[in-house]
Every structure is written in C-alpha cells, then in structure tokens.
Amino acid sequence: MTKKIGDVILDVKNISLRFGGVKALTDISFNVREHEVRAIIGPNGAGKSSMLNCINGVYTPQEGSITFRGQTFDHMNSRQVAEMGIGRTFQNLALFKGMSVIDNIMSGRNLKIKSNILLQALRIGPAQREEEEHREKVEHIIDFLEIQAFRKTPVGQLPYGLQKRVDLGRALAMEPQVLLLDEPMAGMNLEEKQDMCRFILDVNDEFGTTVVLIEHDMGVVMDISDRVVVLDYGKKIGDGSPEEVRNNEEVISAYLGTSH
Numbered sequence: 001m002t003k004k005i006g007d008v009i010l011d012v013k014n015i016s017l018r019f020g021g022v023k024a025l026t027d028i029s030f031n032v033r034e035h036e037v038r039a040i041i042g043p044n045g046a047g048k049s050s051m052l053n054c055i056n057g058v059y060t061p062q063e064g065s066i067t068f069r070g071q072t073f074d075h076m077n078s079r080q081v082a083e084m085g086i087g088r089t090f091q092n093l094a095l096f097k098g099m100s101v102i103d104n105i106m107s108g109r110n111l112k113i114k115s116n117i118l119l120q121a122l123r124i125g126p127a128q129r130e131e132e133e134h135r136e137k138v139e140h141i142i143d144f145l146e147i148q149a150f151r152k153t154p155v156g157q158l159p160y161g162l163q164k165r166v167d168l169g170r171a172l173a174m175e176p177q178v179l180l181l182d183e184p185m186a187g188m189n190l191e192e193k194q195d196m197c198r199f200i201l202d203v204n205d206e207f208g209t210t211v212v213l214i215e216h217d218m219g220v221v222m223d224i225s226d227r228v229v230v231l232d233y234g235k236k237i238g239d240g241s242p243e244e245v246r247n248n249e250e251v252i253s254a255y256l257g258t259s260h
Contacts, residue, residue: 006034015064042231087176097156108173161192
C-alpha cells in the first residue's frame with residue numbers, strides 16, 4: 001500500500017546560524033511534508049544537529065524563518081516549540097538514569113498535565129483521574145515499544161539499545177505532530193538498528209507522526225526515508241528522493257567518497 005504524503009507541515013527558509021565568526025549553517029532551505037520520513041544526512045560537522053536545534057528552539061538563527069503549520073517563528077524556546085507539537089530525542093541520552101522506565105516516559109507527559117502541583121501531590125479528585133489517563137497512554141507506549149518487562153527497572157540498568165527506546169518513548173509521550181530524531185541508531189548493533197527502524201516506521205504509520213531524522217547509516221536512510229536533504233560544511237548540497245540523492249555527484253564526492 002502506498003503511503004499518503006500530505007502538504008508541507010514544516011518549512012525551513014534561508015536559515016543561517018553563526019557562532020562568533022564560525023558559520024554553522026548558511027542559507028539552508030527545505031521543507032517537510034505531513035506523514036513523511038525526512039532524513040538529514042552529511043559528514044560530521046555538516047551542521048545537522050545545529051539544524052535540529054534551530055527547529056526546536058535551542059538555537060536562534062541570525063537569518064531565515066521556520067514555519068510550522070502556517071505559523072512562522074524566529075524566536076521560540078524549546079518549551080514553546082514542544083507545545084506547538086514538535087518533539088525531540090537527543091544524540092546523547094538525557095534520561096533520568098535513577099528513575100524507572102515508566103517514570104521516564106511519564107516525564108514526557110509534563111506539557112499535557114493540567115492540574116496544579118498541590119493537587120498532583122495529593123492525588124485527589126481531577127488530578128488523580130488525570131494521572132490515571134496519562135499512565136494509560138504511557139502504558140500504551142510501553143506496549144508499543146515492547147519494553148513491558150522493564151517497566152519498573154531503573155533506566156541506568158538497561159542496555160544502551162533499550163535506553164534509546166525509552167528515549168523514543170518519552171518523546172512519543174508528548175504526542176508530537178513532528179518528531180525530530182538525532183541519530184536514533186548511533187552506537188547500536190545490527191539487531192538493535194533493525195528494531196529501531198521498525199519502531200520509527202510504525203510511529204510514522206500507526207501514530208501518523210511526521211519524522212525528521214539525522215542518521216549516519218546510509219543503508220538505514222535509503223531504506224526508511226521518503227526524502228533526504230544533504231548538508232556539507234553547513235550548506236545544502238542535495239535534496240530529493242533517496243535514489244536522487246544516491247546518484248547526486250556532489251553528494252557522492254562529499255559524503256560517500258569519490259571511490260564509491
């Protein structure tokens with residue numbers, strides 16, 4: 001069955017980012033369509049993570065604009081971006097290592113909690129009902145990611161591949177419309193990568209979540225992406241289908257090496 005790709009949901013226009021005299025990104029433009037898996041690739045230092053940091057409000061670019069669902073923003077912090085519906089995982093896991101799997105994923109529901117802190121602490125009336133609803137959603141994510149056996153386990157005791165799965169679960173708990181994944185398969189063995197690929201495709205398919213991912217494994221990128229944008233030294237050198245990018249001479253020389 002052919003996947004139905006929608007209209008543009010995220011539009012990045014002419015983004016330039018500098019740190020002092022160092023140019024991290026120069027005049028980058030690309031868009032993301034609803035329900036697609038959009039990959040950002042390029043060598044180390046190409047500006048990929050900087051691009052994600054601009055999209056989710058960690059960095060404010062000096063030039064350009066980002067439009068999400070028709071709303072343009074140039075000065076947004078990470079919380080505001082998250083409230084708009086953009087979720088994020090990070091290259092270096094930022095999990096609460098001493099907390100259980102379920103509590104880590106519950107922390108992703110913070111933006112959805114409406115009752116005040118006192119009612120939450122006392123767990124009375126509406127606050128108790130609300131917490132039960134949030135826990136039900138978290139349990140669904142735990143089932144989806146096949147980590148039921150580790151629900152009460154402190155995250156720090158889990159192998160790396162499962163910790164990455166918990167990180168994905170915490171981002172999903174926000175119910176994002178667009179999910180930014182920063183090297184979700186870094187440091188994984190082949191089996192763990194295959195599992196993560198399956199979960200990303202299922203998130204895209206079953207939840208209808210639009211996915212933007214940075215990934216170094218070209219095999220993974222070519223297998224799961226609908227479109228690919230290629231960065232090199234902070235500039236865009238390619239943009240198109242996996243097949244178009246694979247056959248782009250500039251991409252081959254910059255990223256894959258001319259001998260390939």
